[in-house]
Amino acid sequence: MNALSDQTASSDSQTDDSSWLETRLVAFDEIVAVVEEYAIFTLTPSGEILDWNAGAERIMGYRSEEMIGQSSGCFFSEVERAGGVPQGILEIAIRDGSFTGEGWRLRKGGERFWGHVTITALRSPEGEVQGFLQITRDLTQRRMTMEALRQSEERFRLLVESVRDYAIFMLDPEGHVMSWNIGAHRIKGYDQDEIIGQHFSIFYPQPAKESGVPLKLLAQALREGRAEQEGWRMRKDGTRFWGHVLITPLLDHSGELRGYAKITRDLTDRRQAESLREAGRRKDTFLATLAHELRNPLAPILPGVDIILRSPGDPEKVAGVAAMLKRQVDQMAHLIDDLVDISRITTGKIELRKSQVAFSEVMERALEAIKPLIERQEQVLTLNLASGDLRIEADPHRLAQLLSNLLSNAAKYTPTRGHIQLSVMAESEEMLKISVKDDGRGIPLEFQQSIFELFDQGGTGPAEGLGIGLTLVRSLAEMHGGKVTVASGGEGQGSEFTVRLPVLVPGEGLSSPVHPASADPNVPAALRVVIADDSRSAADIMGMFFRMEGFEAAVAYDGDEAVTQARAFQPDLVVLDLGMPKIDGFEACKRIRKMFPQAVMVALSGWGSREDRRRSSEAGFDEHLVKPVSPDDLRAFLASYFKKSRAG
Known part of the structure; x- marks a missing residue:
């Protein structure tokens, strides 16, 4: 009874398991039948289709009744069928258990699609192949996207490789060259097999490499997203070219650095053309400035001569005018001497006449030349001299010229009552260090490299001088085997020029006190005619001229003083130089015109163009x-003025 019960129970259990499995299989078939993203169907061992789901109908285009019993070879082209491709795929599935691949397949009507296919062999418990399960996915859109991307990349590669005007290449994260185009070969001279794997710092001059410029550019590109620079670069043959460089970091989707893209353009021709244009501009500026500087001393000379001719019996007046004429002639001679010196230096016709001399003698000669200018501007000159007998082996005349030019430059760009400091010390056993520091106008950073070029005045605007003083300083320093540098915090922050010369001779002794230099200004009382010119000689002689013509004259030496005197006196006539300190003649005219609309305003200038x-x-x-x-x-x-006044 118990055995029979156990047998019955076992039979009931097997029946329950079979029913559960059949139920699950039916449920699975129902799920597969409605799947639309995948074509899922089974095949006989010879490849005929046994069933067909909704995904197969959507992808292939055939209805179920059209495909049941048909060969799966209908999804292949005639050429593939003739070549046995469909059967070969089934054989691979039999051999390996499954086949997975991608390729073009045919929909109903012959339209192609790119399918991802998996075919799995279905076997009996004894291992015999009972058929196949095929799952196909339509990847046409992805294939088209990838193909478009591939073609785009190929076109870009061909474009980059064929570009001749730009060097376009890739760097790895450490800066080694990974690719090379025709433009890179043309501009830099290296063949691809010579340069691949080399560090891109090979394209930089030695000073730039020593200062770490290449690595700094990579760091900047990574930090800011790009790095752009212009500068000298090196070709394979050692020649230089002026290159514009753009470096961009390449990051993957996770933000990891994969390398850099580097684009270089050879701008040597453009730079040379710009240099020629700049040289032409400087030449034009120089000629205009030269005319202006020569007119300034001539301005008081002509009326001064007239005064002498009309005052033969006034020795005191004649002596005063004669002293002024001598100063103006000396100024013109100084200008001409500078021009001659620059011409000699640039043509290599100047020679140094070296001798051993105490530096104190050179300094005294330079101070004697510059003292009147500093006193006129009430500036304070401080001397900071090393103790000991500093003896030098140099051309004393040329070294005094170098020093006076530095001091003159400082005085010119330092305001009234400003400060100038001259420091001299032995920096080493043979090296003399000369420093001239001021608290004047300063030099913008962009002009600090060109300030020593001929006719360059550092972008500081109108100023006395031809822009050749610092060129002489640099040339004379280099002729003595030294060099000159400049440091300035920028506009309005003063400047410091430092000269280092290997001219010291061992010695001891010299010490010198600190000397402030200043002068009391001469401020004339305000009179009927106001005359303003920052050239004191021109202003004074013009005042003398007007007095001799029967006018009362007040003389001012800057635009601000001219306005002050005009306010106090109410002049009928105002004569203003245009390029004056504090406020220029244009602004002074506007202010005086507002106060005295009836006054006759006269511009007196060395500049006379239509503009x-x-x-x-x-x-x-x-x-x-x-x-x-x-x-x-x-x-x-x-x-004419008096006639107009009477007529009014």
Whole structure:
């Protein structure tokens, strides 16, 4: 009874398991039948289709009743069928248990699609192949996207490789060259097999490599997303070219650095053209400035001569005018000497006459030349000299010229009552260090490299001088085997010029006290005619001229002082130089015109172009006279002025 019960129970259990399995299989078939993303169907061992799901109908385009019993070879082209491709795939599935691959398949109507196919062999418990399960996915869109990307990359590769005007190449994260295009070969001279694997610092001059420029550019590119620079680069043959460089980091989807893209353009021709244009601009500026600088000393000379001719019986007046004439002639001679020196240096015709001499003698000669300018501007000159007898082996005349040019430059760009410091010390056994520091106008950073070039005034705007003083300083320093450098915090923060010369001779002794230099200004009382010119000689002689013509004259030496005197006196006539300190003649004219609309305003300038006359007219001037003005021209102007006054 118990055995029979156990047998019955076992039979019931097997029946339950079979029913459960059949139920699960039916459920699975129902799920597969409605799947639309995948074509899922089974095949006979010979490849005929046994069933067909919704995904197969959507992807292949056939209905179930059209495909049941058909060969799966209909999804292949005639060429593939003739070549036995469908059967070969089934054989691989039999051999390996499954086949997985991608390729073009055919929909109903012959349209192609890119399918991902998996075919699995179905075996009996005894291992015999009972058929196949095929799952196909339509990847046409992905295939088209990848193909478009591949073609785009190929076109880009071909484009990059064929570009001749730009060097375009890739770097690894450490900066080694990984690719090389035709433009890179043309610009830099290296063949691809020579340069691949080399560090890109090979393209930089030695000073740039020593200062770490290549690695700094990579760091900047990684930090800021790009690094851009222009500078000298090296070709394979050792020649230099001026290159514009752009470096961009390449990051993958996770943000990891994969390398850098580097684009270089050879701008040597453009730089040379710009240099030629800049040289032409400087030449034009120099010629205009030269004319201006020569007119300044001529301006007081012509009326001064007239005064002497009309005052033969006044020895005191003649002596005063003669002293002024001598100063102006000396100034013109100084300008001419500078021009001659620059010409000699640039043509290699100047020779140093070296001798052993105490540096104190050289310094005294330089201070003697610069002292009047510093005193006129009430500037304080401090000397900071090393103790000991500093003896040098140099050309004392040329070294004094170098020092006076540095001091003159400092005085020119330092305001009234500003400070200048001259420091001299032995930096080493043979090296003399000279430093001239001021608290004046300063030099913008972008002009600190070009300040020593001929006719360059550091972008500081109109100023006295031809822009050749610092060129002489550099040339004379280099002729002595030394060099000159400049340091400035920028505009308005003063400057310091440092000269190092290997001219010291062992010695001891010299010490010198610190000397401040200053001068009391001479401020004339305000009178009927206000004359303002930052050239004191020109202003003084013009004042003397007007007094001799019967006018009362007040003389000012800058635009601010001219406005102050005009406010106190209420002048009928105002004569203003245009390029004055504090406020220029244009601004002074506007302020005086507001106070005294009836006053006649006269611009007196070394600049006389149509644009200069237009600017003075717009500022409110009635007349624009160009220096030097002859006494007869001034008298004719005054006669016209009085005639107009009487007519009014």
